[in-house]
Amino acid sequence: MDHLLPKVEIDPSAGFCSGVKRAIEATEQLLSQPDDVFCLGEIVHNEAELERLNNLGMKILNREKDNTGDIKGRIIIRAHGEPPSTFERLQAEGTTVVDATCPxxxxxxxxxxxxxxxxxxxxxxxxxxxxxxxxxxxxxxxxxxxxxxxxxxxxxxxxxxxxxxxxxxxxxxxxxxxxxxxxxxxxxxxxxxxxxxxxxxxxxxxCSQMSRRGPGIEQFALSHDVIVFVSGSGSSNGKYLSGISKAKNSRTYVVTDTGQVKPEWFVNALSIGVSGATSTPVWLMHQVAGEITRMIKND
Ligand code: SF4
Known part of the structure; x- marks a missing residue:
């Protein structure tokens, strides 16, 4: 007899905040054009998304160490913004700057x-x-x-x-x-x-997009038996939100990608929630949800 498969739900409020989404869209648009594209620092604190953009041609500059004077191409200013001195320096160096600072x-x-x-x-x-x-x-x-x-x-x-x-x-x-x-x-x-x-x-x-996420993840964590939280390893927002989830639901597991998901987490679970930080791409949460579904079907 077939047993009832647990429900897998992606947190509808998880994923990029509008500032990060806007910066990534601007980057994708630049990458569709011929000149080289650089970002001053990590555009988003998520390894999988950085790898995706890197595969499309984006290169990351180290804010402290790299000499931007040597750059031939366009430099993106990420959503965090930069002090005026950075813009002045890049302008003096003759670099084309694309400002994706969050409004x-x-x-x-x-x-x-x-x-x-x-x-x-x-x-x-x-x-x-x-x-x-x-x-x-x-x-x-x-x-x-x-x-x-x-x-x-x-x-x-x-x-x-x-x-x-x-x-x-x-x-x-x-x-x-x-x-x-x-x-x-x-x-x-x-x-x-x-x-x-x-x-x-x-x-x-x-930012209200940040402050709303705390109560949101609390509710989401309480309404599922197991939470798989997808986050880049360097994301402080990911650490903060997964900590809230863990406090409300001890069966919270943090992963950076599908390779870290384990089938034993889902024993006796009737509902599984997949959530993420404001730096987690939605496509990655879908990949993780797909992997969970595959595991529970094979169980
Ligand atoms: S202020 Fe920060 S958290 Fe808020 S939308 Fe902009 S980048 Fe995102």
């Missing part, structure tokens, strides 16, 4: 620039809640007038002069809960230091 990041750069100029007048600071050295943060710092401080966690609050005017922003990919906690602490600290005279403005700049 959400561009708006944040403009807001940081404006706030930073205001804080120069008011002798205050811009606070950026994010990862020091992250390319998006470097782009934000490059748009400030030198009065921005990057803070990674609430524990670093003592690096800020809370008696001064402050304009607070977050990297678009920060964890919303951690940013809210940080903002509460900075407001409380400034009120304690300056009372009613405190001048702190909090800007809500975590």
């Amino acid at each position: 959400v990041v561009i708006r944040l750069q403009q807001r940081v620039k404006k706030a930073s100029a205001e804080m120069m007048e008011a002798r205050g600071s811009v606070i950026i809640f994010g990862k020091p050295g992250h390319p998006e943060v470097q782009g934000l710092l490059g748009n400030s007038s030198g009065n921005a401080i990057v803070i990674r966690a609430v524990e670093e609050l003592d690096r800020i002069d809370l008696t001064r005017p402050l304009r607070v922003f977050s990297q678009t990919t920060s964890d919303l809960g951690a940013y809210n906690k940080f903002c509460e602490a900075i407001l409380a600290g400034a009120a304690k230091a300056s009372g009613e005279k405190s001048d702190v403005i909090i800007n809500q700049t975590v």
Whole structure:
């Protein structure tokens, strides 16, 4: 007698955010034309997608080490953006630049620039809640007038002069809960230091496409017996979302590609969910779902 096969569902909210999708589409369009195509840093933190684009002809430049002056071809600026100094340097080198900075990041750069100029007048600071050295943060710092401080966690609050005017922003990919906690602490600290005279403005700049994914993966993880989470090994968003999934469903397994899927994960499972990070291509999730279906049929 045939036994009932488990259902395999791909998370409808998983896959590229609009900024990454836009950058990849721009790259594909460039790759369909004759000149060489380079990307300044990894266009997306996913090995399989990088390999696909590499097979189409895209080459990745190391932001720190490669000499862009030697490049003959077009250079893509990825969704994270770059500081103005990068654009100036590439322009001086005569390179053709294709700017695929996410529009959400561009708006944040403009807001940081404006706030930073205001804080120069008011002798205050811009606070950026994010990862020091992250390319998006470097782009934000490059748009400030030198009065921005990057803070990674609430524990670093003592690096800020809370008696001064402050304009607070977050990297678009920060964890919303951690940013809210940080903002509460900075407001409380400034009120304690300056009372009613405190001048702190909090800007809500975590990207909604990121913050929505946390509650989304929670629900998805709870509604399946097993979750296979597909993510590049260097994707911090993948680590974050798969961690949430694991907390809600202990039968969560993280894979980078079909080769890592194991049939024993699906014993007694009636429903299997396949999800991924904002850097995971949908085609890869389909491949993994196909492999799972093949395994459970052969079981
Ligand atoms: S996470 Fe948001 S801000 Fe960042 S690239 Fe994607 S859409 Fe743009």
